[in-house]
Amino acid sequence: MTEPVLATKGISKSFGALTASKDISIDLRPGEIHALIGPNGAGKSTLIKQIAGGLRPDTGRVLFRGEDVTGLAAYQRARRGLGRTFQISTLAMEDTVLQNAVLGALGAAGNPYRIVGRALAGGALRDRAEAALVRVGLAEKRMQRTSDLSHGQRRQLEVAVALTLSPKAFVMDEPMAGLGAAGSKALTGFLDGLRAEAPILLVEHDMDAVFALADRISVLVYGEVIATGTVDVIRKNPEVRRAYLGEEA
Amino acid sequence: MNREQMFNAAMIGALVIVPLWAHLVDEPFYITLATRAAILALAGVGLNIVLGMGGLISLGHAAFFGIGGYAMGILASHAQSYEPILMSPFLIEGTKFMPVIWLVAIVAAGLAALVIGALSLRTSGAYFIMITLAFGQMFFYFAISWPSYGGEDGLSIYVRNGFPGLNTLVPIQFYGLCLVILILALGFSAMLARSAFGLALNAARQSAERVETVGIQPFRLRLMAFVISGMITGLSGALFADLNRFVSPTMFSWQTSGEIMIFVILGGVARLFGPVVGAVLFILLEHVLGGLSEFWHVYLGLLLLIIVLFARGGIIGLIAGREAAHD
Ligand SMILES: Nc1ncnc2c1ncn2[C@@H]1O[C@H](COP(=O)(O)OP(=O)(O)OP(=O)(O)O)[C@@H](O)[C@H]1O
Ligand SMILES: [Mg+2]
Numbered sequence: 001m002t003e004p005v006l007a008t009k010g011i012s013k014s015f016g017a018l019t020a021s022k023d024i025s026i027d028l029r030p031g032e033i034h035a036l037i038g039p040n041g042a043g044k045s046t047l048i049k050q051i052a053g054g055l056r057p058d059t060g061r062v063l064f065r066g067e068d069v070t071g072l073a074a075y076q077r078a079r080r081g082l083g084r085t086f087q088i089s090t091l092a093m094e095d096t097v098l099q100n101a102v103l104g105a106l107g108a109a110g111n112p113y114r115i116v117g118r119a120l121a122g123g124a125l126r127d128r129a130e131a132a133l134v135r136v137g138l139a140e141k142r143m144q145r146t147s148d149l150s151h152g153q154r155r156q157l158e159v160a161v162a163l164t165l166s167p168k169a170f171v172m173d174e175p176m177a178g179l180g181a182a183g184s185k186a187l188t189g190f191l192d193g194l195r196a197e198a199p200i201l202l203v204e205h206d207m208d209a210v211f212a213l214a215d216r217i218s219v220l221v222y223g224e225v226i227a228t229g230t231v232d233v234i235r236k237n238p239e240v241r242r243a244y245l246g247e248e249a
Numbered sequence: 250m251n252r253e254q255m256f257n258a259a260m261i262g263a264l265v266i267v268p269l270w271a272h273l274v275d276e277p278f279y280i281t282l283a284t285r286a287a288i289l290a291l292a293g294v295g296l297n298i299v300l301g302m303g304g305l306i307s308l309g310h311a312a313f314f315g316i317g318g319y320a321m322g323i324l325a326s327h328a329q330s331y332e333p334i335l336m337s338p339f340l341i342e343g344t345k346f347m348p349v350i351w352l353v354a355i356v357a358a359g360l361a362a363l364v365i366g367a368l369s370l371r372t373s374g375a376y377f378i379m380i381t382l383a384f385g386q387m388f389f390y391f392a393i394s395w396p397s398y399g400g401e402d403g404l405s406i407y408v409r410n411g412f413p414g415l416n417t418l419v420p421i422q423f424y425g426l427c428l429v430i431l432i433l434a435l436g437f438s439a440m441l442a443r444s445a446f447g448l449a450l451n452a453a454r455q456s457a458e459r460v461e462t463v464g465i466q467p468f469r470l471r472l473m474a475f476v477i478s479g480m481i482t483g484l485s486g487a488l489f490a491d492l493n494r495f496v497s498p499t500m501f502s503w504q505t506s507g508e509i510m511i512f513v514i515l516g517g518v519a520r521l522f523g524p525v526v527g528a529v530l531f532i533l534l535e536h537v538l539g540g541l542s543e544f545w546h547v548y549l550g551l552l553l554l555i556i557v558l559f560a561r562g563g564i565i566g567l568i569a570g571r572e573a574a575h576d
Pocket of ligand 1: 039
């Protein structure tokens with residue numbers, strides 16, 4: 001078996017009396033889309049935060065490309081090639097679409113602390129940013145203020161910014177949320193192609209997308225992974241059907 | 250040119266023409282007013298880097314303003330008394346040479362900003378405001394209780410410091426010097442805004458998470474901004490002291506921090522010329538209203554309230570509208 005790109009080893013996290021993550025060990029292998037599903041409040045976003053940085057697990061470790069990154073800040077994990085999109089947009093809303101993309105390129109391949117020269121001057125960084133916008137279909141909107149974009153376009157921009165990092169793995173928290181049928185379908189097609197570049201840990205409620213994309217699925221309920229397996233295995237798992245898909249066994 | 254650029258150009262024009270006119274009709278008082286405005290504007294340009302670009306509400310910028318002032322006061326007082334500042338292990342003498350004074354002011358304020366920033370930028374929101382305020386007050390009380398440099402009474406400098414090729418005692422010449430420095434600082438500030446650093450700092454203000462997600466450390470951006478900002482405000486402190494030929498602990502007071510913040514907000518936070526418009530307005534109000542009533546700050550407060558409630562972009566926002574997105 002190939003080495004996983006990303007893995008958690010027995011991660012636990014509590015908020016007071018609430019156990020949001022309970023001894024979670026999951027991994028992400030090269031070339032795959034690993035979907036993480038579970039009901040609202042199951043602890044999916046909490047797990048993502050511990051993987052991407054920003055929330056420190058109480059116990060357990062996070063491994064990324066063979067390195068223990070548990071103690072590293074989010075920006076350090078990003079520098080190592082972890083690309084992330086959020087459930088709730090974190091874009092710089094007052095900035096233009098292009099500025100958001102250039103910020104990603106700067107973080108990935110430039111010097112964001114440079115005080116001379118123009119950030120948006122033509123060159124390798126700008127090309128990188130524009131290329132990412134072209135890929136998600138936002139090139140036409142590059143001069144628009146991000147706050148003027150539609151919800152769906154903002155989601156696309158989040159993905160574009162993650163692309164500028166040329167990540168070694170993606171972690172995406174509900175990228176389809178609020179996209180509508182056509183939008184979901186387009187993004188599903190896009191992510192399908194993206195897995196060849198870097199594997200994706202995908203939190204998603206849209207089950208059509210999950211079943212269409214996932215190589216493996218993990219089911220999280222009350223902070224616990226109750227099953228991991230291929231689409232077929234998960235579909236047939238009676239415990240999953242009962243706990244999550246809402247069927248009477 | 251868009252409306253904001255036209256307005257900015259007009260502002261520079263006024264800052265050149267009005268004092269020149271005052272010089273021609275021999276009204277040096279107005280030149281002094283303009284000099285005060287230019288120097289305060291410079292302090293505001295410094296504050297605007299953390300406040301406008303960084304979104305950091307520092308109520309401690311008087312610390313840097315005062316450090317600049319005391320850098321001037323200490324160096325010049327030793328020069329006028331011919332007593333060295335330090336005898337051993339090596340000799341350090343005072344100076345009345347402006348470029349050296351400015352350099353010392355900038356470096357000292359920058360170092361102070363590095364320390365204050367490193368400690369206070371770990372916090373945010375109200376804690377950040379309180380910690381910066383506390384640092385400012387620390388300097389204030391230190392200056393009051395430091396008898397070798399005048400303590401509460403401050404320090405007087407008899408003759409304005411010198412600059413090669415100029416007679417700085419001639420008001421219009423000293424004003425010209427201050428205006429050139431202000432314009433350079435504005436140019437620097439414009440450069441920052443368009444740089445990679447400016448883009449990242451602006452983004453960190455809007456969403457620290459966003460910046461971290463692309464591998465950039467918000468703390469480092471903010472600390473850099475804080476140091477650059479402190480340096481500029483420190484330089485303005487040195488000039489302010491030179492204008493008055495006097496330094497006192499008042500420069501360190503929280504009222505000073507508050508006034509700088511108030512006129513930046515009046516003029517327009519995060520707008521290049523916000524501090525300039527704000528400082529000019531502040532000086533005009535102080536002059537006009539201050540002549541009518543000693544409680545002129547009440548009117549200033551009212552104006553501030555109106556601006557904050559109804560014109561978030563300050564005066565510049567009212568005149569030039571929402572800031573154009575950069576190309
Ligand atoms: N910082 C926090 N402090 C306290 N409780 C928290 C915190 N963050 C999350 N929780 C709680 O942890 C649980 C898991 O939340 P989380 O956001 O991870 O769920 P989720 O699976 O992403 O849900 P959704 O599908 O709605 O996005 C919830 O009960 C939530 O209220
Ligand atoms: Mg969630």
